[in-house]
Amino acid sequence: MPPALTCRPRPTRRRLLRMMLGGLGAAAVPNAGGADPPADAPLELGIFPFLPTLEIGRQFGPLATALADSLERPISLRTKAGFPAFRLALHEARFDIALLHPFLYSDVVHFQDYRPLARLRDDLVGVVVVPKSRMVTGYGDLRGEKLAVPPALSAVAQLVELELRRAELDGPDGVRLVHHRTKTACLHAVVTGQAAACVVPEFLLDQFAAASPIALEGKFRTASIPGILFVGHARLGTATLERLQDTFVGWNHSADGRRLLAGLGWSGLVAVGPDDYDTAALSPAAE
Numbered sequence: 001m002p003p004a005l006t007c008r009p010r011p012t013r014r015r016l017l018r019m020m021l022g023g024l025g026a027a028a029v030p031n032a033g034g035a036d037p038p039a040d041a042p043l044e045l046g047i048f049p050f051l052p053t054l055e056i057g058r059q060f061g062p063l064a065t066a067l068a069d070s071l072e073r074p075i076s077l078r079t080k081a082g083f084p085a086f087r088l089a090l091h092e093a094r095f096d097i098a099l100l101h102p103f104l105y106s107d108v109v110h111f112q113d114y115r116p117l118a119r120l121r122d123d124l125v126g127v128v129v130v131p132k133s134r135m136v137t138g139y140g141d142l143r144g145e146k147l148a149v150p151p152a153l154s155a156v157a158q159l160v161e162l163e164l165r166r167a168e169l170d171g172p173d174g175v176r177l178v179h180h181r182t183k184t185a186c187l188h189a190v191v192t193g194q195a196a197a198c199v200v201p202e203f204l205l206d207q208f209a210a211a212s213p214i215a216l217e218g219k220f221r222t223a224s225i226p227g228i229l230f231v232g233h234a235r236l237g238t239a240t241l242e243r244l245q246d247t248f249v250g251w252n253h254s255a256d257g258r259r260l261l262a263g264l265g266w267s268g269l270v271a272v273g274p275d276d277y278d279t280a281a282l283s284p285a286a287e
Contacts, residue, residue: 042074043067043236046095048086048104048228049079050154052182059264060099066260067097070247071240083153090114093233097244101155101228113234115241116276118248120227121268126156127218129190130197136219139167142175148186148195152179156199159222190216229272245271 045064047056056079068075078095080086083104089095090108098114101124108114128147130136139147149157157179164170164177178195180186189195202221230248232241251257252268261268 042076043071043096044078044094045075046078046080046086046089046098046100048098048100049082050101053079053081062260062263066251066256067244067247071243083151087153093235095233096236097230097232099228099230102226103155103158104153105229105231114231115234115274116272117230117232117241117245118269119229119272120266121270122227122266123224124155124159124227125202125224126159126199126222127202128197128199128220128222129187129216129218131190132215132217134219136197138220139164139169139175142196143169144173144175145196146176146178146189146194148178148180148189148198150180150183150186150200155225155228156201156222159225160199163222187216226272230269 045060045067047060049056051059057077060077064075064077075097078089080089086100087104087107090098090100090104091111093112093114100108105114105116128136128139128142136142147160149160151157157177160177161170164175167174169175178189180189183200186195186198186200190198197219199222202218230244232244234241236244248269249271251261
C-alpha cells in the first residue's frame with residue numbers, strides 16, 4: 001500500500017509535492033474505532049471521493065498543511081476509491097477529521113460520534129442539465145426517460161431520489177435514474193444520447209458545460225441543502241475540536257485563509273454544532 005500523504009507543520013513546497021506524488025492512500029490503515037490517537041501520531045483527514053484521488057491530493061494538500069500548522073501536529077490526507085468504501089471507513093471511525101456531504105453525515109452520526117464543526121457557507125444544490133435546444137421545466141417533463149446522476153451515495157444522487165419520491169416519479173412509470181461513476185460520465189451520457197438529462201452540483205456546472213462538444217444548459221434546480229461539512233471525532237477531545245472549528249472559521253478572516261478557500265472554490269466556512277445540523281430531513285426514513 002502506498003504511504004498516506006502526511007502533512008507536518010510548515011513543510012517546504014518541494015517536500016509537500018514529493019509527499020503528494022509518493023501516493024495519496026486510497027485505503028486508510030484501520031484505527032480502532034474508539035481509540036485515542038497518541039499525541040504525536042498523525043491525525044487522519046478523510047476527504048469524500050467527489051474528485052479523482054490525485055486531484056484530491058493536489059487540491060487538499062495545502063488545506064492539510066494549514067491544519068497541521070494550526071494544530072502543531074502531522075495530518076495524513078486520506079480518501080477512498082468510491083463512496084461505499086468511504087462510508088465504511090466513516091462507520092469504522094477510521095478518520096479523525098473528515099470532509100463529507102450532508103447525507104453521509106446524516107448516515108454516520110447514528111453509528112459514530114462525529115461532531116459537525118464547520119460547513120461551506122453556500123448551500124448545495126443540483127442543476128438538471130439537458131441539450132440547450134430542449135424545453136424542460138421539471139422532473140415531470142422527463143417521465144419515461146433516463147436521468148443520469150453521479151454515484152448512488154453522492155449528495156446530488158440522493159437528493160434527486162428524494163425529490164422523485166416526493167413527486168411520485170420514482171416508480172416504473174416515472175423517471176429512471178442511471179448512476180455513473182463520475183460527473184463527467186454523467187454529462188457524457190447526455191452528449192451521446194444515452195440519457196435525456198444529467199444532474200450535477202451547481203458549482204461544477206460551468207466547468208463541465210464549457211468542455212462539452214454540444215450546447216448544454218441547466219434547466220432547473222433541485223432543492224438546496226446545507227453544504228458539505230467538516231466533522232471531527234469525539235475521541236479528539238473538546239479542546240482539539242474547538243481548535244479545529246476556530247481554525248476553519250478563522251480562514252475567513254486572514255489573507256492566507258481566504259487564498260486557501262479561494263483555491264478550493266469556496267466562498268467561506270461557517271461554524272455548526274450538533275444542535276444546529278438538521279439530519280432528519282436528509283434521512284430516507286423521514287420520507
